[in-house]
Each structure stands twice: as C-alpha cells, then as structure tokens.
Amino acid sequence: MKFIDRLEHLDRRIIFLLVGIAVIIPMLIPLGLPVDISKPVKDVYDKVESLSEGSIVVVSADYDPGSEAELYPATEAFLEHCFRRNLRVFMLGLWPAGSNLGNLALEEIAPQYNKVYGLDYINVGYRPGGPVMLVSLGRNVADIVRTDYTGTPIDSFPLGRAVKSARDIDLVMTLSAGDPGVLHWIIYFNARYGTPIACATTAIMAPQQYPYISSGQLIGLLGGLKGAAEYETLVERKARAVGGMDSQSIVHVLLVIFIVIGNIILFSQRRKK
Amino acid sequence: MSWNVGVWIASLLTLAIYSFLYKDNPFYKVAENIFVGVSAGYWAVVLWFDFTWPNLFEPLINRGNVISLIPIIVGLMMFAPLIPKISWLVRIPLTFTMGVAMALVVTQRIQGEIFPQLQATFLPLAGVSPGVLISNLLIIIGVIATLIYFYFSKEHKGVLGFGAKLGIWFMMIAFGASFGYTVMARISLLIGRVYFLLHNWLGII
Numbered sequence: 001m002k003f004i005d006r007l008e009h010l011d012r013r014i015i016f017l018l019v020g021i022a023v024i025i026p027m028l029i030p031l032g033l034p035v036d037i038s039k040p041v042k043d044v045y046d047k048v049e050s051l052s053e054g055s056i057v058v059v060s061a062d063y064d065p066g067s068e069a070e071l072y073p074a075t076e077a078f079l080e081h082c083f084r085r086n087l088r089v090f091m092l093g094l095w096p097a098g099s100n101l102g103n104l105a106l107e108e109i110a111p112q113y114n115k116v117y118g119l120d121y122i123n124v125g126y127r128p129g130g131p132v133m134l135v136s137l138g139r140n141v142a143d144i145v146r147t148d149y150t151g152t153p154i155d156s157f158p159l160g161r162a163v164k165s166a167r168d169i170d171l172v173m174t175l176s177a178g179d180p181g182v183l184h185w186i187i188y189f190n191a192r193y194g195t196p197i198a199c200a201t202t203a204i205m206a207p208q209q210y211p212y213i214s215s216g217q218l219i220g221l222l223g224g225l226k227g228a229a230e231y232e233t234l235v236e237r238k239a240r241a242v243g244g245m246d247s248q249s250i251v252h253v254l255l256v257i258f259i260v261i262g263n264i265i266l267f268s269q270r271r272k273k
Numbered sequence: 274m275s276w277n278v279g280v281w282i283a284s285l286l287t288l289a290i291y292s293f294l295y296k297d298n299p300f301y302k303v304a305e306n307i308f309v310g311v312s313a314g315y316w317a318v319v320l321w322f323d324f325t326w327p328n329l330f331e332p333l334i335n336r337g338n339v340i341s342l343i344p345i346i347v348g349l350m351m352f353a354p355l356i357p358k359i360s361w362l363v364r365i366p367l368t369f370t371m372g373v374a375m376a377l378v379v380t381q382r383i384q385g386e387i388f389p390q391l392q393a394t395f396l397p398l399a400g401v402s403p404g405v406l407i408s409n410l411l412i413i414i415g416v417i418a419t420l421i422y423f424y425f426s427k428e429h430k431g432v433l434g435f436g437a438k439l440g441i442w443f444m445m446i447a448f449g450a451s452f453g454y455t456v457m458a459r460i461s462l463l464i465g466r467v468y469f470l471l472h473n474w475l476g477i478i
Contacts, residue, residue, distance in 0.1 A: 016294045023460070023467050027478055069465020070458065096319040126323050131377050188377075191385030203458035207450050214412070215393030217385075224454065225461035243478075244464040251460045 026246035041230040043220030053086040055170040061102030063177035073241035074200035074228035083113040089121040118157030125149030130180040134188040138166035166193035284474040
C-alpha cells in the first residue's frame with residue numbers, strides 16, 4: 001500500500017519526463033513499427049490514382065504553424081502523389097499562414113518532378129472570406145482570384161487561365177486545422193457544385209469527419225500524423241510522419257499503462273475508505 | 274548543428290516554452306510575451322494587406338471603383354457607438370452582416386449538412402452482408418437513441434428512458450474516440466517539436 005500511496009502523490013514532472021523519453025528514444029533508435037493503411041486514407045489515394053493526367057486538383061492549405069506538425073507531412077505526401085501522377089495543382093489557403101506553409105512544400109516537391117510554376121502548379125495565396133469566398137470561387141474564379149501569391153496577374157499563367165469555375169476542378173484536397181476549413185468546403189462547395197472533396201485534418205478534428213465520409217460528402221480522410229504516415233507509406237515516401245509513428249505508438253502504450261495505474265490507485269483508495 | 278539564426282531562435286523559444294513543464298520561470302514568460310506580441314503584429318499586417326487593402330482601398334484608389342465607398346461607409350458605422358448621439362448607426366452594418374450570414378448559413382446548412390446527413394441514415398437492412406447489416410444497425414440505433422436523449426418534452430422513463438440511456442452509451446463511445454484522437458494530436462505536436470529540435474537544430478536524426 002505504501003507503494004500505491006507513493007504513486008498517488010507522484011510528481012507530475014516525472015510523467016512529463018517519461019513521455020519526453022518515450023518520444024525521443026524511438027526517434028534516435030527507430031523501431032520500424034508497421035503502419036497499417038485505413039480505408040479513408042486508401043480512398044483518397046485511390047481517387048488521386050483514378051484522375052487522368054492534367055486533371056486539376058485544388059489544394060487548400062487551411063492551417064497555420066500551430067498544426068504544422070500534423071498537416072505539413074500530409075501536404076508534402078499529397079503533393080508528391082499529385083506531381084507523380086502529373087496532375088496540376090492549384091493551391092490556396094483559407095488561413096493566412098496556410099498558403100505560405102503550402103508554398104514551402106511546393107518549393108520542395110515540385111522541382112523533384114521538374115514541374116513548372118504557372119503551368120503545372122500555382123499558388124494564389126491566402127483567400128479571406130470563408131463561405132462567401134467559396135461560393136464565389138465555385139461560380140467564377142476570376143471574381144475572387146486576380147493575382148497569385150506574388151501579386152502577378154493570374155491570367156498570365158496557363159494554369160490560371162484554365163481554372164474558371166468549379167467545373168474545371170476535379171478534386172479539392174483541404175488540409176484543415178479548424179474553421180474555416182473542411183466543413184466549409186463540404187457545405188459551401190461540394191453541396192453547391194458537386195466537386196469531390198478529400199481532407200487531411202488534425203487528429204482532434206478527425207472523428208467529426210466520419211459522418212461526412214459515411215454520407216459520401218467526403219471521399220476520404222487523412223487523420224492527423226497517423227493519416228499522413230499512412231499516405232507516406234502508400235506513396236512510398238517514408239519521411240517525417242512515418243518516422244514519428246514509432247514515438248506515437250510507444251507513447252500510446254505508456255499512456256495506457258498510466259491509465260491502468262491511475263485506475264488501480266483509484267480503486268485501492270476507494271477500498272481503503 | 275544548424276547555423277541558421279531563425280532555427281536557433283525557434284529552438285530556444287521552444288525550449289523556453291517547454292521549461293514551464295518544470296515550473297514557471299522567466300524564460301517561459303519571455304517566450305509567452307514574444308508570442309503574444311508577434312501574433313498581434315502578424316494579425317495587424319494580415320488584416321491590412323490581405324483584407325482591407327485588396328478588397329477595399331485598392332479597387333477604390335487604383336481602379337476608381339466608387340462602389341467600394343459603400344462598404345467603407347458601412348464599415349465606419351461599426352465605430353458609431355463611440356459617439357453616443359449616432360450610436361444607433363451601428364445597427365446598419367450589424368443587420369447587414371447578420372442577414373448575409375443567416376441567408377448563407379440557413380440555406381447551405383440545410384442543403385449541405387442536414388439533408389445529406391439525414392439521407393445517410395436511410396440505410397438498407399436487407400440484402401446486405403452480415404458485417405454491413407451490423408454497421409447499418411449501429412448507425413440507425415445510435416442516431417435514434419442519441420436523438421431520444423435530447424428529447425426533453427417527456428420524462429425519460431420506460432422505453433424513452435431506455436433509449437436515452439442507450440444514447441448516453443453511444444455518446445460516451447464517441448467522446449472516448451474523440452479523447453483518444455485528442456491525445457494522439459497532442460503527442461503529434463510534441464513529436465513535431467522534438468523532430469524540429471533533433472533534425473533541424475541539432476541535426477542528429
């Protein structure tokens with residue numbers, strides 16, 4: 001009982017330390033734990049595979065540095081898949097910092113596939129306005145987007161001229177960390193124009209997306225870092241997300257142990273009383 | 274190890290923030306205040322360069338679009354409460370904003386959320402595999418039971434009470450899934466920061 005009493009009054013900093021160690025050690029010594037592919041992630045992959053060369057994919061980077069850890073790996077993996085399949089990428093952001101983060105991924109991935117800015121991909125930057133903007137964008141892109149993120153007129157680029165309305169868009173991929181984000185794309189774009197929507201979200205948001213998958217309003221979902229790791233596995237690009245999965249698994253085991261210990265302490269204290 | 278000044282600043286600020294886990298200290302306070310200040314400055318720049326200038330002043334000044342004067346005047350009315358005599362003017366931009374928002378939200382939420390979600394619960398119970406049947410039954414029972422829990426016009430007794438209790442179970446399972454995902458999200462953020470420190474800063478992985 002003395003041991004249980006000691007555990008009950010355990011300094012919480014020891015728990016922080018254990019979690020820290022459980023994250024760092026697998027990064028230094030990778031375990032290579034397998035990453036299983038879930039259906040919502042496979043569905044996104046299959047949709048991209050089904051698109052013909054030259055199809056236009058809108059990649060909406062709706063996140064900021066606070067969610068970069070979860071969504072940037074998904075951005076990179078998805079862009080890699082698009083460029084490998086010779087799809088054209090039209091990037092924008094519903095969050096101010098989103099398109100900047102998306103641009104970092106574009107600058108890293110596009111040169112690997114010899115893609116040309118303006119022809120194979122374009123970034124039109126941050127687009128404020130949420131629902132109103134999305135409704136207008138689907139009706140007539142020129143109403144909303146006049147320049148790219150550098151201020152260059154969009155009609156000076158072949159890809160800029162090719163995207164006139166929602167009818168020219170074959171798929172929307174929103175990398176979403178909140179509001180505005182995936183829900184706006186579903187309600188104000190998919191429902192009105194019928195354009196297929198896929199999403200990568202933070203893990204916190206992931207459970208809320210399942211009703212939309214089951215209703216067919218979402219094609220698929222990359223939920224958190226795990227979803228990104230699954231996509232990296234599918235596109236054979238084992239990078240940051242796959243690298244983080246060992247730590248994630250070890251910490252989850254540790255947390256389960258903490259929960260069990262916590263319950264043992266709770267029940268033993270109840271019995272004492 | 275990185276020689277990039279930006280990476281060093283980000284790394285030291287990360288360590289300063291995490292130092293709070295040990296106990297509150299001046300390094301944490303400095304990092305926290307820098308974050309608040311930078312965020313405020315960043316939003317001020319975003320509001321001007323991404324909202325106000327391109328949507329309001331650029332069309333007026335560079336393209337002579339006088340229609341932009343209307344939103345400018347209506348927007349200025351938002352400051353009317355500062356002058357008590359004309360404070361009533363604030364109602365004009367507020368009603369306009371509410372009207373547009375209501376029109377958009379009501380029509381699109383019905384079309385884009387309520388109907389498709391309702392439709393998604395009309396699931397077949399015959400002519401499907403046993404696995405799909407169980408899945409469909411769970412969805413149908415879960416929706417009905419949860420709706421019963423939120424039906425407050427009659428006391429939850431008998432069949433209604435059983436349905437409400439079942440609804441609580443379904444919701445508890447949903448909350449558990451959400452909690453699990455939340456834990457995963459928080460750990461992912463920690464992994465992201467640790468990766469940054471070990472890879473971008475120290476270069477040891």
